[in-house]
Amino acid sequence: MKKLSVLAIGASLSGGAIAAPAGGDAARTLVIHAGAVVTIPGEEPLGPTTVVVRGGRISEILPGHVERPDARSIDLGNRTLLPGLIDTHVHFSFSPETKLWSAAINTAEDVALFAFSNAKKTLEAGFTTVRDVGSDGYSIHALRDAVNDGTVIGPRIFLSGTSLSIVGGHGDMSGLNRKTTEALYPYDYTGACTGAVECALRVREAAKYGADLIKITATGGIMSQQARGLGQHLSDDELTSIVTTAHGLGLKVAAHAHGGAGIAASVRAGVDSIEHGTWLDEETAKLMAARGTWLVPTLGLLDGRKTSDASPAVQAKMAEARRVAGRNIRLAVRHKVKFAFGTDAGVSPHGQNARQFRLMVEQGPMTPMAALRSATVDAATLLGQSDNLGTIEVGKYADMIAVAGDPYRDITLLEHASTVIKDGQVIRHEVRAP
Template sequence: MSALIMGVSLSGWAVAAPVDGESQQALVIHAGAVITIPGERPLGPTTVVVRNGEIAEIVPGHVERTGARVVDLEGATLLPGLIDTHVHFSFSPETKLWSAAIDTAEDVALFAFSNAKKTLEAGFTTVRDVGSDGYSIHALRDAINDGTVSGPRIFLSGTSLSIVGGHGDMSGLNRKATEALYPYDYTGACTGAVECALRVREAAKYGADLIKITSTGGINSQQARGLGQHLSDEELTAIVTTAHSLGLKVAAHAHGGEGVAASVRAGVDSIEHGTYLDEDTAKLMAARGTWLVPTLGLLDGRTAADASPAVQAKMAEARRVAGRNIRLAVQHKIKVAFGTDAGVSPHGQNARQFRLMVEQGPMTPMAALRSATLDAAALLGQSDKLGTIEVGKYADMIAVAGDPYRDITLLEHVSTVIKDGRLIVHASADKTGFK
């Protein structure tokens, strides 16, 4: 495994792997400015001291600490590590429908590790993986948590729950191939309240951190059945009630308006996509505190030429209403958490969504940044350790050469990534870049 975490140099970027004792050695960061709490005014020149993977001190000015490793970011802005609440590490836009006929679990694990590495190096120190088949992602999460490999902190759902033949239950192959590669119980398909509750309990039994359901059809699934409601009201209620009784939140893939509304009424914690969100449901989400994860880059990963006629039609219609979900969220003050659908869109390019949130919301750059830090941490239930730079929290931080409150696209060019107090990526700061 050591070969996987060996430090390498990529195009002049130093990508550092953990070394013995690094997590115990104090790290002193001299920053030109620090956004400690996104949404609040940045601090000026500041020293942040990290010990044992946590933020230990935040001191005005640039001070030294004996025996500490120093990171010079005097020409940069330091801010909390970014959080993407909707990724799929086990696949990418290039993954083929028949991949399970070729790929082993080991192949998937290594591929997922590669995608996780790209994501971490892009400044996303925490993710929520909301739908990866099998248990390769469980293994990756656990390996990251115990320090075997370096990657973003992962909260996962495992396989999504869906109706038989719905989005999440594989189709598009002949019957024999489908049954061989994607047996019924493997895909998370369920029928009726009792079986859907059983699937939730199974996911919890085998280590899920949350439950992901597909309440409606999907844009990229092969069926030509549209994007309407799939799981019944009774099934939705059973899933949510069971998950909440086990301390698990429920994320609902939902495109069509009826399915979005039914999911909100059932009490899901977040609506993923919400493509056809309407005014009435937006008001209900705001009143109930339901989160929106807008995945505005959902259609970036595929062109119409790559898709079947059924998928082409759904893509064209979704593009027609693109951005309505985020505009309604801003208008009605719905809680928004940053999520890109990386896997459907390219891994490592997650930060491209920030400009879409600002252009389509329109969200302010400050609000867009909050959605990927403070607010995303709240959706994860991890506000005590993630989302801000405060004493006692995990030392997950990134740096950019400038002020992201003025130019959100700076987050597409992260110069430094620190996770758990370990320097993952560090390029020499441009001391003229900070004003």
């Protein structure tokens, strides 16, 4: 096997060599020659194709190998070009190594830089867009804005900020003594709320300070230190208030929900997506399909996590969840519930997001084509970004990756993106060594 090397072209995360012609329109034009192009996941790929990028957007898609003198070009040989991947459930502000007491040690500046390093891993793995669904404070807001204005290079981020939760729920801080908790997490600064009025206030605060969506923890959570189970936490009144207020402000609601009653209550209240959906049942799956509620399955989020490392409260919940792993996606496929790719990276390691594709294909079961759609076309729809993201079409953002082979035949190819392009910038490009 030939050795691979990684070339960084243009502006790069690692500060690689600039290989673009200097100045003028040509510097902003990129020509990509690919052996095959999956323009719209779910449809048959095109054969040898040239994709031209101008000003960060796709401007032309031409059959064959077309040259553009003076433009930067990259030749993917016989590799397949496909849309950049989207993970709709990540947490850049923490990782599996983050400790309960990290908040007492790390500053917001530490968290911002840590989040940037996680964003870098994610982008290099081929995920050009993410939804960050739960991070304390405003570090991710700062990262999103810095990416958008070009200060740093990272995946485009849609974020919720702090999750809305009951007092002592999954989105609130548990496991520290009261004095420490109140010092680190003053009540008004958390997403905890009680009653319809206060929950509406939290939604408006999140909107005021720049959230792109609202995240709620409708039920208990597995990895938090609260021992109040995985059942419904926010009341029906609170859920309805949150959804009505958020939708009135043009924001979607993503509901973390494990227990069956909490999933059903969230769906009835009108949330846009159920995150996890661990104990989804037939009846609620049918309701989700009828209402168009999305499932973000977060398969494999506990893989590689040792139960014995967790506290007793968490151990019990991990064991329960492991017993029903895969049930959510099986029911979603069976009842034609819409689903979007989302991993819960942060709980699982950053940069390994693409491992979920294999689990989706095995546990759905579903075709690789359907799994790929969930991380492109379908995820873009959930984000409300179908005009900009999810396919390789003229006018869309030039977010693309390349893999060595046909991802419709082997979904695990997505674990090894050889080229990553975002906004027309070549983030990484592997070429075969001479």
